[in-house]
Amino acid sequence: MSALSELLVAFAILAYLVSMISHAVEYALGNARAVTAAPARELVGAGVGGSGGSADVPVSPAPAETRRSRSAERARLAGRIAAWVTALAAVLHLGALVARGVAAERMPWGNMYEFVLTVTFIGTAAWLAVLWKRPALRRLGLFLTLVMVLLLAFAELKLKVQVVPLMPALQSYWFVIHVSTIVFASGIFLLGVVPAAAFLLRNGYEAGKRSFPYILARRLPGAAGLERLTFALHAFAFPIFTFAVIAGAIWAEAAWGRAWGWDPKETWAFISWVVYAGYLHARATPSVKRNVATWIAVLGFLTMLMNLFGVNFFFTGLHSYAGVN
Incomplete structure (x- = not known):
């Protein structure tokens, strides 16, 4: 089952890569617009034997319009393929997690590799739910699948470890409660940073900036919709993250005799909580510009990355369960 899990992860990465390429095709052809107007008609004389007459003769669309119509159709097809391949990747991804859990005879969250998976x-499952409700946001899939390819490839190359039993310190019912909620909140935050970054680019483009990287945002959905999605995802994830931190403190009290000890991971979890709380407060404050608030959300995700990768690689503490050197 462990070998099957690794094989499914490899296939999932390939599927995410195919989806990313398909999204890139849709994005590249995104300026095309289908010809929706009826063909123009012009009056053509049809006199015979000196008598005059007229007939309305349809004029074929111009070659440029025909090319744009075909490009638009190809873009839509590429986008639909990308969405379905992303769904396939999610199925493979889930299969890899299930196989890993069966092999380990526990929930597959015992080390850094499994956590990233x-x-x-x-994040992918949440994206598919968003896409189901709001298909107009499909072009964000290019950036989401790029993130998935990078994170899964990094996990396979640098974080992968053999299946081992759960460490004694983690053998508690709080393991499921605390880790499941922190994983779920982290996945939503991972998705949330995608529209956040897209909003910052698109907002700059709508403000008249045409330098790199703002020019990349010319085919993204409108800035207002991206900003609302960013807020909705973070507002949904933050209470779950708050509960996860509280559950971790309760577990620490039961396991180590203290609820909080400023362990590196505890410290960075608190920093992340403060930053995300600051984002939600800034978002609710009318005097704070939306781009400023969104930058705080991006900063929050950077602190999450620090908590996930930096703490495990550069610090040693009671939460050193990464399984990597």
Whole structure:
């Protein structure tokens, strides 16, 4: 089952890569517009034997319009393919997690490799739910699948470890409660940073900036919709993250005799909580510009990355369960 899990992860990465390429095709052809107006008609004389007459003769669309129509159709097809391949990747991704859990005879969250696999799956599943409700946001899939390819490839190359039993310190019912909620919230935050970054680019483009990288945002959905999606995802994830931190403190009290000890991971979890709380407060404050608030959300995700990768690689503490050197 462990070998099957690794094989499914490899296939999932390939599927995400195919989806990313398909999204890129849609994005590249995104300026095309189908010809929707009826063909123009012009009056053509049809006199015979000196008598005059007229007939309305349809004029074929111009070659440029025909090319744009075909490009638009190809873009839509590429986008639909990308969405379905992303769904396939999510199925493979889930299969890899299930196989890993069966092999380990526990929930697949016991080390850094398994944590990354689960967080990225949650992000993909949440993206598919958003896409189901709001198909107009499909072009964001290019950036989402790029993130998935990078994170899963990094996990396979640098974080992968053999299946081992759960460490004694983690053998508690709080393991499921605390880690499941922190994984779920982290996956939503992972998805949330995608429209946040897209909003910052699109907002700059709508403000008249045409330098790199703002020019990349010319085919993204409108800035207002991206900003609302960013807020909705963070507002949904933050209470879950708050509960996860509280559950971790309760577990620490039961396991180590203290609820909080400023362990590196505890410290960075608190920093992340403060930053995300600051984002939600700034978003609710009318005097704070939306781009300023969104930058705080991006900063929050950077602190999450620090908590996930930086703490495990550069610090040693009671939460050193990464399984990597």
